[in-house]
Amino acid sequence: MTEVKTVATMAIDGQKPGTSGLRKKTRVFMQPNYLENFIQSIFNAVAEQGVDFKESLLVVGGDGRYYNRTAIQTIVKMAVANGFAKVMVGRGGIVSTPAMSAVIRRRGAVGGIVLSASHNPGGIDADFGVKYNITNGGPAPEAVTEQIFKQTQQIKEYLTIDYPNIDLDKEASFRVGDTEVIVFDPVLDYVAVMQSLFDFAALRRLFDSGFRMVFDAMHAVTGPYAKEIFENRLGAAVGTVLNAIPLEDFGGGHPDPNQVYAADLVARMSGSDAPDFGAASDGDGDRNLILGRDFFVTPGDSLALIAAYAKDAIPGYADGLAGIARSMPTSSAADLVAHSLGVPLYETPTGWKFFGNLMDAGLCTICGEESFGTGSNHIREKDGIWAVLCWLSILAKTGESVSGIVHKHWEKFGRNYFQRHDFEGLEVELANKMVNLLREKLPSLSGRSFAESRVKEADDFNYADPVDGSVSSKQGIRIILEDGSRVVIRLSGTGTEGATLRLYLESYKQDGGTADIDSVLGSLAKETLALLELKQHCGVEVPTVIT
Ligand code: G1P
Ligand code: ZN
Secondary structure, three states, X not given: OOOOEEEEOOOOOOOOOEOOEEEEEHXXXXXXXXXXXXXXXXXXXXXXXXXXXXXXXXXXXXXXXXXXXXXXXXXXXXXXXXXXXXXEEEEEEEOOHHHHHHHHHHHOOOEEEEEOOOOOOOOOOOEEEEEEEOOOOOEOOHHHHHHHHHHHHHOOEEEEOOOOOOOOOOOEEEEEOOEEEEEEOHHHHHHHHHHHHOOHXXXXXXXHOOOOEEEEOOOOOOHHHHHHHHHHHOOOOOOOEEOOOOOOOHHHOOOOOOOOOOHHHHHHOOXXXXXXXXXXXXXXXXXXXXXXXXXXXXXXXXXXXHHHHHHHHOHHHOOOXXXXXXXXXOOOHHHHHHHHHOOOEEEEOOOHHHHHHHHHOOOOOEEEEOOOEEEEOOOOOOOHHHHHHHHHHHHHHHOOOHHHHHHHHHHHHOEEEEEEEEEEEEOHHHHHHHHHHHHHHHHHOOOOEEOOEXXXXXXXXXXXXXXXXXXXXXXXXXXXXXXXXXXXXXXOOOOOOOEXXXXXXXXXXXXXXXXXXXXXXHHHHHHHHHHHOHHHHHOOOOOOEEO
16 A cells, blocks of 8 residues: 555646745646645655655645645655655644744754645635745745746656545554654644743733733634633633634635734724734734734834844843844834844845745844734744734733834834735736836936935845845835835735735834824825836726735
8 A cells, every 4th residue: 555656747837936835726736736746846856955755754734724634645645655754744734834834943854845825815716835844944945946846847757655544633653654654733842932932921920910812813724823822821811812713714714914804803903992902813824913902013013123122022032133134125114123233134035935044044033024924033934923922022021002112112213104005916917017117117217206205216126145145136126215215016926816016115204103104105106106007007006905
């Protein structure tokens, strides 16, 4: 039964990983050989680096969405056939992205396969995804994803075994052929990492004092982690965690923790009898939304605040920060904190994979993206529950409200007014053409009047990794104005249908943060749309989502 079977296959077009792994419609992944080709290509790329599978542990798990279980059975059989010494599979097939990163690092795995399309909806007619994480626990960098893609273009066969499905629901350890397969509970590894960073006793005292919180797990992967940490370990009231049971279709919702898709949570956080603190995480547990009573903390401000308070409020960072990193489109609120702490600030392209080298080299401790991602060098992924624990630590330390903390910060540092406008469902060719035309116009923009100011610089962001020198080009068009305002324009690399245009608008003011955000950013938005000629090219002018 465990005899290795070599199955002939043919290269399938379009298996190129994007911002975060390979994401496609679930039905695309369900096509014959589609998943198998991609998994074998990952294995081939890893083998090409000289890894000996007979000495290696592979971790496998996903966010529990539709097709997760089936895909895991396929992957376990292929891992056995490819000769891995050990394969660890999350119980129920479920491992959050940050837990995957923690497990790879703690258990010395060669890597891990995460089955998730993150914040994209789940279901047979929705999205599925596969991402490979390397030995440092982080998403494979571009050099590796390029290798994987190359393998997908030349694949001729994959290896598997004929074997009954393993029982995913019982923790156990057993042999399949020469491989030890272990079904384990990743929550314990994850809790141990959180305990090594945060003062659980102090957080318990916060809840003992009557502090009230709600956490919306959005029927996605964080439910079991959040219940264990917030309710069982920290003593938050039973029922603090909403939608705690992971479902294959996330209860029909869109597991993206922003004010649009977490509207129920936003409603619960409004009014004078609302809880003190509200938070949510996404499909695979790496994003976070932070809310106070009637108050939304932008991810850029959240990153800046966590960095500002980390040394004093969180034992894991008592020695201070080596540096802070943010993706280029993220607001520069964190830059002001880095400056005041006297530590370097790194600006990287969009996507968590660009932070890995910086953290491995000890250059940065805390990093974040405007897309509701924040994290640190405790793992190599962004981490939703970690961000919530950071905020709880800040609240416990200061005794202030969420809005009180943010207002104080704005008074001290000024406010980076920031919004992202997404235009989803555009026709790919039209959107590409529009962005290419804008790219051609960039050299002529300098000095031109724009949104009550003038264009100081306009370029397309190129990144040279300070650690390995690798260069990533065309990472987003930037129009920087003389008054310090800025707009960034890029196309999403995580969608599965059509193109999504993202406009990132930012304007800095030392006004205590009290101005109306729509009026601060309004002309920037309007003039960018005119410059892009969005209506003429793509027939739309109103964003689908504003975050
Ligand atoms: C989006 C976000 C990006 C994040 C990625 C994965 O990518 O913008 O910051 O790292 O999802 O969560 P995009 O669709 O913009 O390429
Ligand atoms: Zn995610």
